[in-house]
Amino acid sequence: MQARGGAPCVLFLQGPPSGFARALGAELRRRGCRVLRVNLCAGDRIFWPGPEVRSYRGSLAAWQGWLDRLMAAEGVTDLLYFGDQQPYHRAARPLAEARGIRILAYEYGYLRPDWIVAEPGGQSAFSRLCTDPERLRAAAQGLADPDLTQRYPLDARREARGDVIYHLANYLLAPLYPRFRRDRVFNPVLEYLSYLPRHVRARRGAGEARDLAARLAAGGGPVFLALLQMQNDYQIRANSPYRDQRRYLAELTASFAAHAPPDAHLVVKLHPHDNGLTPWRRCLAGLRRQHGLAGRLHLLDGGRIEDWARRARGVITINSTAGLTALRCGCPVLARGVAIYDLPGLTHQAGLDRFWCAPEGPDPARLRDFLRVLAHHLHVRGGFYGGPGQAAAIGALADRIVAAAPLPPVFDPAPPRLARARALGVPMDA
Template identity: 45%
Template structure:
């Protein structure tokens, strides 16, 4: 406490943020509220977007990072650590340092209630989320809360995000000598990743036209069908919050079960992610698996088109842990989660084994879906975006206010311990920094194409 009885000013340490100036904007808003802010740059991309008096650089090894960070926090009186993408190895280590020192750690990411929302959670997300998974607790906490603001206020073109991403990641490749020990937590090297997107962007309109026709055909056939929207193979949530190293492992598990149990008239539709880079040969992979299990004529691969339309007419949806699961719940579609997801809650998603899902998938409780969204919006969602000036400032102001007030996850959505963590451990998911370090061979590949 200060002499006048007011609480001492908080000291917020920012680690990596989304490519761009959003993290710096949040820090500016915190300083307007009387807080001190610091930043540690880990790579050239960090420095490019933020290099003022508040910044320090770490150029040591990932192995030495925890010890260095602990000393930095003690020396500078850090009270809070803020980071984007909680399972990035540097941030996993930081969360453990924060827990050891009694600091408040807060993670943020793209919002669950997209578009125009940012997720802001105490501690971490998915397996490490402190958001409750007890439906009765969610209902009670959501009672009387207002409906989320569903207006789309901060539209931005794809290039606004792409320019920031390319600048950040290519800086780390071309200027690597400036931070020689930085470990890029990327599944693909940025150069083939970005180059492979060019033909897909050029052919996007044609793909969407073809996909729209195929969706029409699937719906018009009148047969029950199940939808599996694929995530990006490079999605860190896939790698660090599921038991799969590759999406094809999940796809094989699903196709094997579908072939064995699903009604003979049913079809299975895989829909590629709209930002898939084309490195993974999904059509080849999925057709090969369909042939292997004797369901080649019952499995479709759709590249483009409207996912919501598919979900509204589907007999069920499957996901590893994508936020598209919330879209499926909103569409009243029975949904099966294969990994760890915040919304994998009794009454919302199917809790039965996969083999039972095809014939007896449970529809989500409509009122519980509404309660979940109201509680999300009030406690761990911030209205705003990373890539427009207006959206960035709106999000940064609200985020700064919540950080200063200590109201993240409040009221009613702050468990004492992560309620999904034990399930993650049972699945064999790496949940600690030491476990991630032992698993480093899964990152930074030119291609992680399906192995036979």
């Protein structure tokens, strides 16, 4: 598409709850691009005011028509958004594709902690990264192994402050954008209040994790680690067949009780930022009674994934990036949802029931190829919340956007994981 006036025109939709997107827009303007931003809610307005902003206050149903007219009138060449499964972004993707507009969806990285993933179109089910091991191997040739040592410190306080400001603004200032469709599962006031007792329990949870690890090591039986994710995460809501992870746990425990060795243990690890609104302890207690797993089914609220993955016989996840961390530790991984790393030679492919007795571990060469491609073609280094990490990420993303280079052949024309997503029952039209 030809931009109005010849210069690239970059349209930003929603970004992370920080000044990151606005700073990236300023850098792109410095490099000669025209920059537009659409604000959809009060939180957007707080983090990006200015003359380049358009506010949309209509309904989600009317959003596509309004956005299509804006793209045509302004000659948009590039579309950027944070979180490919946000309802407004899902609606924007096909419009941009039909107009030949380049799309860059960015998010917290598949690699952690100080990486940002930036893919054409979307992540997970909508990732266009190929699934052919031979093409991945060919693309990895000549690429250096990524240095995964943390380079930029994370500012957890700034991240938490931005998140609170953004979502409370949307809740308290809703009359400014009365038709905005919030994407939160929980009421934000209730959710933020729920974190207070969780922080109080954090130190106790770390101690309980150490005690559990010692008991299981003394017992000598195989240990399997099942990872829980955030209930309101779009990886669960839009890239998995589980709207509620209690169904995921019900499937795991039923299979474990029927097929795992009798001395095996299943440890269910809470997400570090779990808000405590789902009664996981009560859930596991019921499953323990139902399947006769007294002394074998445990809840873990603390500890490092790396430490547990190195001692576990296998790790089960829906699609958490922690699964990739476990693979890097050499631990067999079973993904129950749509995960970008769920590929033959990387993850267990023989089904849940066989995982307990014969888990398939990652092939080191295929994992090395995958990590090289992932770091070089899908990520930039840095973070969203200020400091040198934000500056590095902005520079790298601006380089990629301004270069406007054709996609490398490791990307497919259409997302190759969509068929699997549909077969799993992922709600593709949600």
